[in-house]
Amino acid sequence: MPEGSTTTSTYTIDAPDTVHLVEFSPFEWSSQLLAIGTATRVTIGTCRFQEESSEVSGVEFEVVQSYQHASLITALAWSPETSISIMPKVIKFCTAGVDRKVTLFSSDLKSDVNMQMLGEHRDYVNDISFHPDKGELIASVSDDHTCCVWSVEGSQVACFPLGAPGMAVAWHEEEPAKLMVAEKKGIIRFYNVQSQHPIMSLDCGHMPLMSADWCHGNSLQVAAAASTDWFVFDTSRSSQPIENKQSHPSMCQQIRWSKSHDHLLATKGGNCSQLKVFNIRSNQVTFSKEFTISNGLAWHFKLPLVAVGVDKKVHFYSVAVL
Template sequence: MPDETVRSASYTVSCEDYVHVVEFSPFDCGTCRFKEEDTEIEDVEFTNLQVFSHGVRVDAIAWSPETRLDKLPPVIRFCTTAADRKIRLWTSIFKTIVMEGHTNYINHLVFEPAEGKEIASVSDDHTCRVWDLDGCTFQCELSMGYICLIQLMVAEKKGTIRFYDLVTQHAILSLDSGHVPLMSADWCLTNTIKVGAVVANDWVIWDITRSSYPLEKRPGHVDKARHFRWSRANENLFATTGYPGKINSQLLVHHLGHPQPVIIGSASVGAGLSWHRTLPLCVIGGYRKLFFWMTEL
C-alpha cells in the first residue's frame, strides 16, 4: 500500500480514561464543531453538557431522536449497554430506567430512528429484544451480533443478516456472508440497497436488490476485523477497524471507487467507530484519547 495513505489523526481529544465506545449523535446537537464547519474554529470545539455516572463499563451507546438542545429545557436522551447485561435509558430531566432480560453479553442496541419510541438490542444469549421506553419487551430467538432498526436488520455471528417485519416478527429477507464470524454490519442510510459487514479478516458489500450473496469482498485486516460503519456523508465511503487490544488498532477508510484504502490510521488500543453526521470524519477511541480522521476526496 502506498506510504502516503498512512496518516496521523486529523484531531485528537484527551480523555480521563480508556475509551471503550464512541458514538456521534446522528441528530443535530451542535455541541461539537470542527474547523471544516466553521473557519473560526482552530481544530475542534465541544461543550460538556452533563456528566452521567454509569458505574459499570459501557459497551454500546445509542442516541434517541428525542434528544433536543434547541429548546428549553434541553433534553439529552440515550441508552447504553453494560458489562452487567443491563440496558439503561438515560434522560437529562428524568430518572434512569434500567431494563433487564438478557442473560449474556449485549452486543449492540439502537433506537427506532423516527420517533425513538422503541429500542432494539441483541445479545450472546441468542435473542433480539425490542423494548418500549418503559422497559417492556418481546424477543426473537436468533444468533446475534449487530442490529440496525430501520425495519429491523439483524446481523448474526454465524454469517447471516436478516431483515424483519416488526409487526409480524417474521424475516422478510436474508443475506449470506459465506463465512464466519460476522462481527459487525451496517445499513447504508444514504443508499439503502447497500449493506456492508466485516467477516473474519474481510469486508463484504451486498446490493440487496441483486443477490443474497456479497457483491464485493476484499481482505481488510490481518488480525480479524471488528467494526464496519458507512459514512453518513458519502454512500461510497466506509471504515473498518481491527480488533482492540493490540498495541495499535488499525483504522482503514475505504472508498468503493478505489482498490486500496484511502486512509490507514492507528490508535493506541483503539475501540469503537463512528462517523460524523454530515462530514466525512470518523472517530475511534483509545487510551485516554479520541482520534478523529478527516477524509478528503
C-alpha cells in the same frame, strides 16, 4: 489540537478516563453531540470542527452533561428525541453494559437525570439501536442468541430467537418497518417487528461475523465484517455480497458506513489496533492508521470525520472524499 499526517488532518480531545466507546448522534438536529463512554461514566458534549466554522481552530469540545454508569459500557444508541438547539432541551440515549442490562437515560439539563432499566439479557449485549421515527422502541442483540425489542416504558415488545449470538442491530429511517439483525454465523436478517416474522436474509458465506452496518445514505446497502474481510450487499440485487475485500490480516472486528458519504467504509481489526477507510467507488484504501489499541468507531453526521478512542483521548481523522 491539530496533528500532522501524510494523508489527513487529525484533531484530538481529552477524555476523563480510558475511552471504551465513542458515538456521534446520527440525527441532523443533534449531530453536534458526541458521547464518550468510559469504565464508569458517559460524557456528553458538543463538538465543533474548523470545517464547520471559521471561528473554530481545530476542534472545540464542551461537556454538556456527565452520567454515572453502573458497569463498563458496551454499546450506546442515541434517541431521535435528543436536541439541545430548541426548547425544551432533551438528552436521551440508551446503553448496554457488561452487567447485561439495557438502560435508558434522559435529561432536560435542568432537573435530575432519569435512569430506567428497560430489560436484561442472559449474556453479553453486543449492540443496541433506537427506532429512528419517534424513538419509542429500542432493539438489543446479545450472545444469548436473542434480539429483544423494548418500549421506552420498559416492556418487552418482541423477542426474536437467533441461530447464533447477535452481533449487530439497526433500524433505518427510510425503512422504519424493518429491523436488521446480524448473527455471528454470517447471516443478516431483516424482521418485521409488528408481525415478528423475517422478511429477507443475506449471507456472508464467512464466519465469524463480528459487526454489520446499514448505510445511512443508501438504504439498499448493507456492510458486514466477517473473518478478515468486509462484505457489501445490495439488497435489491442479491442475498449474496456484491463486493468483498480483505480488510485486515487478522480478524476484522468493526465496520461503519460514513454518514455523509455512502462510498466510504471504515473498519477496525487486528485486536482493534488498525483503522482503515475504504472508498468502495474507487476500490481503494484511502486511509490507514496503526494503534497500540483503540476503542470505539464513529462517523460525524455531516463531515467525513471518523473518531476512535485511544487511551484517555478521542482522535478524529479527516478522510479524503475522492
